[in-house]
Amino acid sequence: MSTNPSIPTSKKIDKSLPIVEKYKRYVSQSQAFKYFPIVIAKAKNSRIWDLDGNEYIDFLASAASYNIGHSNDAVVKAVKEHLDKFIHYCLYLYHEPVAELSELLVKITPGDYEKKVIIGLSGGDANDTALKAALAYTRRPRIASxxxxxxxxxxxGIAVGGSFDPDLRSTIPFHNVYFLEYPDTYRCVNNIDDPVQCGEEYLSMIDTFFKKKYAGESFAAMIIEPVQGDGGVLVPPENFMRGVRRITQEYGMVLIDDEVQTGMGRTGKLFAIEHFNITPDVIVLGKALGGGMPVSAVVGRREIVESTPPQSFFATSAAHASSVAGAIAAVKYVLENKLHEVAAEKGRYLARRLGELKEKYEVVGDVRGLGLMLGVDVVRDKKSKQPDRTLALKIIWRAWEKGLIMMTYGKYGNVLRIAPPLTIPYEDMDRAVEIIDESIKDAVEGRVPDTVVNYMTAWK
Ligand SMILES: Cc1ncc(COP(=O)(O)O)c(C=O)c1O
Structure with missing residues (x-):
């Protein structure tokens, strides 16, 4: 039994709780985004163990970072070997891993044009770099997001982040960002059911925006996720994405494809943009690129990523040699094991298994996604599609108690986020579906207390 009465669980977490308390005392709440009191002690492939020895299946994979599994042997070996040579030296000297990773990324990313690479530390800094490069290249003032x-x-990142509280966004003195509607085929505008028609509808709103409201020629860039993760696993129709490419070309905007979450095989293709048969001007990578090490990359048309002077996007620890050595091993592991194809196959299986829950429960409104980037939309009932965030939180709480790590996200905070390592065994997927099934039942039948909702800091 938990010794802390404020945590509504009977799970044994006594060793973890003092660490949780220290976080509360010393770590800024601006970094606190915790769903469960799990203090991670060990991780391997799709499993995690906490300080109390509890074992979990990981359906979160550190926010879709561990495509190749936790503590992948190839990455661990590459990093250790590099650490024995030297840890890192800033960009004043050359090192082999950066040259090798840049060459590899130029070769494997879509785009039959001359490309160059800027390596950073996180997805956010890479997006920041890509946007600054687009602003400098075009000398135009506006950004479409x-x-x-x-x-x-x-x-x-906050200025262009459509999921942030507008009040927080207003504190950033860059107000030239304009937000376009991202297509939602489950709750399409005007209740359109047909995805192609739905795509056309959103596209025509964008067309009108640039023709009638703000001249398309005043925009430096359009930044887009090819599957919107934090929006709730929204997969745009192909005609929409093709239209986006046409519009950006028409107005000479840089199309920035943010693949931080979708890249490196997650959606069943190496890069999600390949589902739509279009080529962006810049691709941004992070998360899974490093195989767990902090590495990001902007891969783009040479003239865009070289539109600023040397040292414009320079950080002492960027392109960190040992981390980049890990990233090379991670990318090779994805390629050699064709993990994108594996993700497509396992994704089909898992979507089918989750589809069984949709048949079984009135509160499972939609199961969607690509590859192993899936979302389960929890609703009051199928007809109204009214999002039920509280129920979704109760489901993941009970799932945690039963040994599954899964979070919620989405624009209404009601979507179960399913993004396991692409290397997850089928038995783990089956057990996880069983846990989700039992957890939905418990939550629907009132066996999960309302108070769990207050405990979690979760997506709204
Ligand atoms: C689509 C997308 N872009 C950018 C980021 C930011 O990446 P990072 O957290 O590594 O800065 C994330 C992180 O969740 C993301 O999902």
């Missing part, structure tokens, strides 16, 4: 988007937490 999308409602409920997430691109990181640098100043520009």
């Amino acid at each position: 999308f409602t409920y988007s997430y691109h990181g937490t640098t100043a520009l």
